[in-house]
Amino acid sequence: MKRFAPLAEIDSATRERGLRILVMEAAFSGGTAALTSGVVLNAFALHLGASAAMIGLLASIPFLAQLLQLPAIGVVERWRSRKQIAVVTSLIGRAMLALMALTAFWGGAIGLWTFVAAQVVLAGFGAVGSCAWNSWIRDLAPDDRLGSVFARRTLWLSGISLVLGLVAALALEWTEPGTDARNLVFAVMFAAGCATGLVSAAVVAIMPEPAMPPSAGPVSLIALLRLPLADANFRRLLRFIASWQFAINFATPFFTVFIVRQLGFDLSFVMLLGVASQVANLAALRTWGTLSDRFANKSVLAVCAPVYILAIVAMIGASQIGDREWVRIWLVALHAIMGAAIAGATLASTNIALKLSPRGAATAYVAASATVTAIAAGTAPLLGGLLAQFFVERRLELVLRWSGPNGVFSLPLILTRWDFYFLIAGLIGLYAMHRLSLVEEHGEIDRRAMAYQVLAEARRSIRNISTVAGLRGATDLPGTLLRDARLRARLRQSQQ
The missing domain is CATH 1.20.1250.20 (MFS general substrate transporter like domains)
Structure with missing residues (x-):
């Protein structure tokens, strides 16, 4: 036509x-x-x-x-x-x-x-x-x-x-x-x-x-994928992508099940959590874009990925808190953190695959990255769903007890059902961070320096939208401490 x-x-x-x-x-x-x-x-x-x-x-x-x-x-x-x-x-x-x-x-x-x-x-x-x-x-x-x-x-x-x-x-x-x-x-x-x-x-x-x-x-699909697989540094990136995608997709698809069936909230609250996550995502996207352009994508990933994984593990706290209002606040805060973190992680993981692709061969490299992402992200929730019955019948109790002259303080931790998923995702996420550390990218800076840049960018944003000194001061102290720690580390290196 x-x-x-x-x-x-x-x-x-x-x-x-x-x-x-x-x-x-x-x-x-x-x-x-x-x-x-x-x-x-x-x-x-x-x-x-x-x-x-x-x-x-x-x-x-x-x-x-x-x-x-x-x-x-x-x-x-x-x-x-x-x-x-x-x-x-x-x-x-x-x-x-x-x-x-x-x-x-x-x-x-x-x-x-x-x-x-x-x-x-x-x-x-x-x-x-x-x-x-x-x-x-x-x-x-x-x-x-x-x-x-x-x-x-x-x-x-x-x-x-x-x-x-x-x-x-x-x-x-x-x-x-x-x-x-x-x-x-x-x-x-x-x-x-x-x-x-x-x-x-x-x-x-x-x-x-x-x-x-x-x-x-x-x-030829085989010929298309052969080139990136022969690149040692890109293979290291593919191992990170595979472990990272498996970690986050082993747990996150079941958030709705956890919140509705284990915590007893309505679907409308789940939808509001999604909105909170998306608002945080939008608010953080520009900052991560600026930092990924100024520094290396690996440096952005080194901050965003651990934060996202820690937030997944922290979902266990929702099943430990007794007061439902505090559970609501906890879940909203975690979803906001995850929304901001995944914005940077998604942007940086996409950009780093493009950046590490040689000119003229980007199609093959991006195809390899997309293939690994599809396999890892597709098999993780499938395996998680199949293991659901296994974890329903399991329960792990840990008790942290402190004894002193004024009595005994106990803090019980009880893991059931979906709590196991969040813990396993955290362990796989630790392995993903190890794989990321082996990837080489020009312009990368260490995690501490990157954290300082994130705080500096946040401080600039707050200064642009607010004249409240106390609000700006909330970011001044952490930024100063990180800057001083960075200078001390450089001094020790120069002395050595």
Whole structure:
């Protein structure tokens, strides 16, 4: 069809129109993601009665589906109409959201397995479409405009996600669990996600597509991955990525199950935690971007990754605190910390893979990184779901006891069910930090110096938005201590 035909030449006016549409389209694709993925997807599955193993399966599907991007390279090279591939796969995949909406009224095993099957189709076609989409947009947006275009697109995506996340939380708050009203809320969310997804496909269809350059011949997947695997430093990075992705995805997909089934909170509170995490993510993203440009991505990872892992382990505290209001405060604080930390970790882990890729071979290196990420992040929740029954039947009690003249003080620690997941994720995270320490990147600084830079950046931000001396002083003391410690360390090194 003519409207899907690639253009041999694109003038500046046509390109500008395409970039405006690209930014505008984010409102629709962002709406689909906000209403049908992440926390909403897990919440709907729990509402349908999904087991922990089913939650693990649902969490693994989007990651494992990304492996389809490798054979999709051959599809794109043969078809050579990236717009047509992106639109067709989007229409087929997002039509599954309508089927998932209907499962809200079916219930039982049929509804659950239909829900899972629809998610498989959605994720599979989405992965193939993403391969075509990424190549298409890379050719459409000029190199000197990529940053600004995607910054505006990210702003749309984040804004829509925040607004719709709050709307979803309020809708769930106003309905009782297990009622027809709650069924209707989930059905409306997925039906609306389907509608915005179809509109997104229609908007994408009017964007111009530059013609692909002449084919260089068939692509061998084995040859594609052989080059990065022969690079010793990049192999070390792949080991970090694998252990890091396994650690965080072994525990985080089950946060919703933990909060709803073990702690007894409603799904609406889980949605609000997601909003808090996203707000912190947005607030921290600019700071991490500045620091990753100024210093090495490894230095950003050396701060963000341990903080995120420690926050996962600290989720154990929610099951130890007796007062529910303090549990709420604890969970909100942890989700805010995780949102800020994962912003830097995601940005830096993506950038470091690009930075360590030699010029002219970035496709092979990024493909290797994406493959390792998909395998590690996909198998972790799958294994976690299968082990759920094992940990349900296990319990570990530790007692810290202090005896003195004034009596005995005891602090019990009882680990049950999902607490084990958070502890295991922390142990795997420690190994991931070890693997990161072996990666070499030009411009890296040590963790202590990076922590000082983070505090300095935060202090500058606070100074720009507040004139309250006490608020600025809260960051002055830690920054001074870190600076003095850094100078003392340098003095000791020079003396040695």
